[in-house]
Amino acid sequence: MSEPLPVRGVIVAHGPMALAMVEAVRTIAGDRADALHPLSNNGKGPAQLVRDLDEAMGEGPVVVFVDLRAGSCGMAALSSCRDRSRRVVVCGVNLPMLLDFVFHLDLPLDDLVARVVEKGRAAIDRPIPAR
Amino acid sequence: MPIVLYRVDERLIHGQVVIGWGHQLRPGRFVLVDDDLSRSAWEQELYRLGAAGSNMEFVSVDEARDRIDEWRSAPERTILLTRDLGAMRRLAAGGLLAGEKVNLGGIHHGPDRTEVLSYLHVTRSDRDDLRALREEGVEVSAQDLPDAPRVGLDSLLKEGERPSE
Numbered sequence: 001m002s003e004p005l006p007v008r009g010v011i012v013a014h015g016p017m018a019l020a021m022v023e024a025v026r027t028i029a030g031d032r033a034d035a036l037h038p039l040s041n042n043g044k045g046p047a048q049l050v051r052d053l054d055e056a057m058g059e060g061p062v063v064v065f066v067d068l069r070a071g072s073c074g075m076a077a078l079s080s081c082r083d084r085s086r087r088v089v090v091c092g093v094n095l096p097m098l099l100d101f102v103f104h105l106d107l108p109l110d111d112l113v114a115r116v117v118e119k120g121r122a123a124i125d126r127p128i129p130a131r
Numbered sequence: 132m133p134i135v136l137y138r139v140d141e142r143l144i145h146g147q148v149v150i151g152w153g154h155q156l157r158p159g160r161f162v163l164v165d166d167d168l169s170r171s172a173w174e175q176e177l178y179r180l181g182a183a184g185s186n187m188e189f190v191s192v193d194e195a196r197d198r199i200d201e202w203r204s205a206p207e208r209t210i211l212l213t214r215d216l217g218a219m220r221r222l223a224a225g226g227l228l229a230g231e232k233v234n235l236g237g238i239h240h241g242p243d244r245t246e247v248l249s250y251l252h253v254t255r256s257d258r259d260d261l262r263a264l265r266e267e268g269v270e271v272s273a274q275d276l277p278d279a280p281r282v283g284l285d286s287l288l289k290e291g292e293r294p295s296e
Contacts, residue, residue, distance in 0.1 A: 043239060043240070044239060045141050045142070045237075045238075046141060068146050069181055069182075070144065070146065070150070070182040070183075070185075071145045071146035071149075072142045072145040074181045075142070075178070078177050078180050079177055
């Protein structure tokens with residue numbers, strides 16, 4: 001029996017954001033950032049962006065991290081992952097959720113997604129209260 | 132309230148429209164005018180998922196022509212979008228958009244397209260549509276975001292012209 005394919009992450013975002021986020025993960029987590037593939041919407045129409053995203057996702061389980069749900073990246077991700085149970089879209093990507101993602105790739109896909117969404121939400125905070 | 136923005140943008144609903152223009156114009160409704168989209172329930176569902184909470188209507192060009200006065204006189208501020216110039220031209224036919232301004236927001240590169248602006252790539256057919264819009268009394272210009280430079284139609288038609296055209 002063949003080994004199950006590992007979970008991969010694709011970050012699709014505006015301008016240079018996706019590449020910058022992968023590099024930020026690499027700075028903190030080293031080669032674990034290889035599990036993330038950056039994709040920019042720069043200069044791409046909707047059809048091209050969907051094609052590039054499909055190519056980046058491949059055949060295994062994948063989490064597509066999107067910066068802005070109501071943007072072209074969000075629309076492309078929703079289109080590509082529609083009716084595909086092993087493709088999950090997570091909107092509002094941030095660095096803490098990506099770091100948690102690359103350290104827990106061994107989890108089942110649904111558990112992993114629930115975890116990174118929780119970590120991403122929990123990281124948004126105002127540590128010093130208003131005075 | 133009037134229709135506060137007529138825009139041609141192949142992405143229809145996306146960040147520049149919802150956030151960029153939406154922040155300035157405060158629309159209460161987006162009308163997406165596209166024949167294919169008006170017949171595609173699953174694609175409409177995608178747009179509703181992507182822009183959850185926005186009031187959206189999906190109509191064909193013919194329905195838009197029938198309902199444009201309704202939107203112009205409704206209390207909601209409306210942004211009307213088409214995916215391509217051909218649909219806007221058909222909407223404008225017979226002077227329906229005379230005196231209105233049409234904003235060109237984004238048509239990306241593709242086969243037989245030449246670059247006019249970094250976010251605008253047109254075919255010969257698009258150029259015909261642009262001229263036809265002007266003949267219908269529509270003021271056409273390109274501007275991807277509210278604070279970006281506005282480029283008038285004459286400049287657009289000059290840009291990207293090839294000797295063979």
